[in-house]
Amino acid sequence: MINLKLAWRNIRGAGIRAILNSLVLSLVIVIIIWMQGLYDGMSEQMSRAMIDMELGGGQLWHPAYDPYNPMELPDAHQPLSDKLKKYVAEGKITPILVVQGTMYPHGRMQAIFFRGIDPSQDIIQVPSRHLDNGDGYSIPVIIGKRMAENSNLKEGETFTIQWRNAEGVYDAADAKVIHIMDTPVSTVDIGQVWMPLNQLQSMMALPDAATLIISKADFEFSGEIIGWDFKPLSFLLKEVEALVKSKQGGGMLMSIVLLFLALIAIFDTQLLAVFRRKREIGMLIAMGMTPRQVGRLFTLEGSLYGIIAIAMSAIYGIPLMIWTQVNGLYFGDMMDDFGMALGNTLYPIYTVSKTLAIVITIFLIVLFVSYYPARKIAKMNPTDALRTNT
Amino acid sequence: MTGKIIIETKSLVKQFSMAESFFTALDSIDFTMNEGEFTGLIGPSGSGKTTLLNIIGSLDKPSKGEALVLGESIGTLSAKASAALRNRSIGFIFQNFNLLPVYTVYENVEFPLLLLGVEAEERRVMVEEALRWVDLLDKRNSRPGQISGGQAQRVAIARAMVKKPRLVLADEPTANLDAANSHHILQTMKKLNEDLGTTFLFSTHDEKVMTYLKRRIFLVDGKIDRDERV
Numbered sequence: 001m002i003n004l005k006l007a008w009r010n011i012r013g014a015g016i017r018a019i020l021n022s023l024v025l026s027l028v029i030v031i032i033i034w035m036q037g038l039y040d041g042m043s044e045q046m047s048r049a050m051i052d053m054e055l056g057g058g059q060l061w062h063p064a065y066d067p068y069n070p071m072e073l074p075d076a077h078q079p080l081s082d083k084l085k086k087y088v089a090e091g092k093i094t095p096i097l098v099v100q101g102t103m104y105p106h107g108r109m110q111a112i113f114f115r116g117i118d119p120s121q122d123i124i125q126v127p128s129r130h131l132d133n134g135d136g137y138s139i140p141v142i143i144g145k146r147m148a149e150n151s152n153l154k155e156g157e158t159f160t161i162q163w164r165n166a167e168g169v170y171d172a173a174d175a176k177v178i179h180i181m182d183t184p185v186s187t188v189d190i191g192q193v194w195m196p197l198n199q200l201q202s203m204m205a206l207p208d209a210a211t212l213i214i215s216k217a218d219f220e221f222s223g224e225i226i227g228w229d230f231k232p233l234s235f236l237l238k239e240v241e242a243l244v245k246s247k248q249g250g251g252m253l254m255s256i257v258l259l260f261l262a263l264i265a266i267f268d269t270q271l272l273a274v275f276r277r278k279r280e281i282g283m284l285i286a287m288g289m290t291p292r293q294v295g296r297l298f299t300l301e302g303s304l305y306g307i308i309a310i311a312m313s314a315i316y317g318i319p320l321m322i323w324t325q326v327n328g329l330y331f332g333d334m335m336d337d338f339g340m341a342l343g344n345t346l347y348p349i350y351t352v353s354k355t356l357a358i359v360i361t362i363f364l365i366v367l368f369v370s371y372y373p374a375r376k377i378a379k380m381n382p383t384d385a386l387r388t389n390t
Numbered sequence: 391m392t393g394k395i396i397i398e399t400k401s402l403v404k405q406f407s408m409a410e411s412f413f414t415a416l417d418s419i420d421f422t423m424n425e426g427e428f429t430g431l432i433g434p435s436g437s438g439k440t441t442l443l444n445i446i447g448s449l450d451k452p453s454k455g456e457a458l459v460l461g462e463s464i465g466t467l468s469a470k471a472s473a474a475l476r477n478r479s480i481g482f483i484f485q486n487f488n489l490l491p492v493y494t495v496y497e498n499v500e501f502p503l504l505l506l507g508v509e510a511e512e513r514r515v516m517v518e519e520a521l522r523w524v525d526l527l528d529k530r531n532s533r534p535g536q537i538s539g540g541q542a543q544r545v546a547i548a549r550a551m552v553k554k555p556r557l558v559l560a561d562e563p564t565a566n567l568d569a570a571n572s573h574h575i576l577q578t579m580k581k582l583n584e585d586l587g588t589t590f591l592f593s594t595h596d597e598k599v600m601t602y603l604k605r606r607i608f609l610v611d612g613k614i615d616r617d618e619r620v
Contacts, residue, residue: 002504002505002507005504006501006504009492009493009497010492012492013491013492013493014492279486279488280488280490280491282488283482283484283488283490285449285473285476286447286449286476286482286488287476287477287482287501287502287505287549288473288474288476288477288478288502288505288506289473289477289505290469290470290473291469292469293473381450382449382450383444383449383450386449386484386488
């Protein structure tokens, strides 16, 4: 208790230097927690958006389907079995047919993927119901906002599409943009043209065929589905996790640099104090403290910077974090540059466990940084300390 | 002689290791000091005054021989036991005052009492009394940087005296003071010696200090040359 009192007096006496040290450390604490919250928010938001727009509760893939290997795509389809058709009729799954093709918006040629989807499905949030509003002359299609910007297409505009069907015959037709969807998930947007499933099956001469099947969130397939590979969400979201981790790596590096700078300030203050306050140390020993006690006093003094910084962080950090968690952070189109399925607004998620882990870790590092210079005191000869000119 | 023996050294030797040899700072020092004395170790620089004072103050240990201070053998004391001895019974006054710069005058004087675990109210009474002895009660909230050298040394005296130690060791207490301030603090210490019976041991080569001393021990090259009682 006495040490705490003395350490507090020393900190108080250090004035502006103590405030600056603690303030810098508190900024680092808040920034690290905030960044962790951003990454957790990103991960959650991206996973949620991808589940809603693309993944559903899991997928069945044709064994030849590989989203990164378009060469296999012409063979990656098969008709649905009766069992699967029953699930479709019950609204538990929805089939998607994916094929390669070409579009010619405003005379330009663009390689694309056609995605056939049942207009009446409600398993993913692609607004497929719009596909029922065709004019009967051209093929109704839905494209994403980014795709519309890239190809300079607007709602109601018509353009030519070309494809090669299952028998190797090339064909072309007019397609009309029925709806432009605004989605944070770029994989259902960029390079994707959505059209009614039966239309695409008929174009490709592949009746009842699908490349992949998306299941409803709470639906579990009973038994093995022969001829299809089940891909659970844990597999489908691996990429998201990897992406967040890679972003987190950069963020972590920044956190380490910031923390390092703040700790250097404390280390510097404490190490310099051992030299600058040598005579004071000698005097403390002369007044009846053991060198170890003085070392403990200096360690406590250094760790008080950490405690003050944590208190400061709580004062302005907690309201700031609550505000950002409720209102989100508006990044606008910048989010697209992240290459992530995120909206314009990012909602950070702060968890008590992670926040506590960050605070405790930083405090322990501060304690170590304060303890290290104080070790020198234990080895100090009091008569030398008293003789010094500092 | 005014009381019982408070300090006793027997064939006390202190050597410091040099590159390949030893420098003998104190060579066979034998002397005793009684409670209530107002004594000075006198000698030029390098004569061993401060070294002897440091050993008596349990800040250093003898290389050979024995130093008994308040019944404790300094050479055999653990770090904790010497700290306890200093804390309980010895006050220090240094030529550089050595006040804690971030503390106020009051807090500086209060410090030894905090280490002794004295209760807050009792502490307040004792600190105010000590500041009254040195006539600095009005400076209680000043910091060391805001007071003069003479006042700073008076604070150091108050700090050394506040716990009413049996022994006060003063290492060149007037070295950084002008004549007027030197006399002022010497008179203060003399009065405390007379009023409270505190034993004072000085190290000095200041003529002004010598005039106040009741006993003068002259050191030359680490040996006692003369021991005079006034």
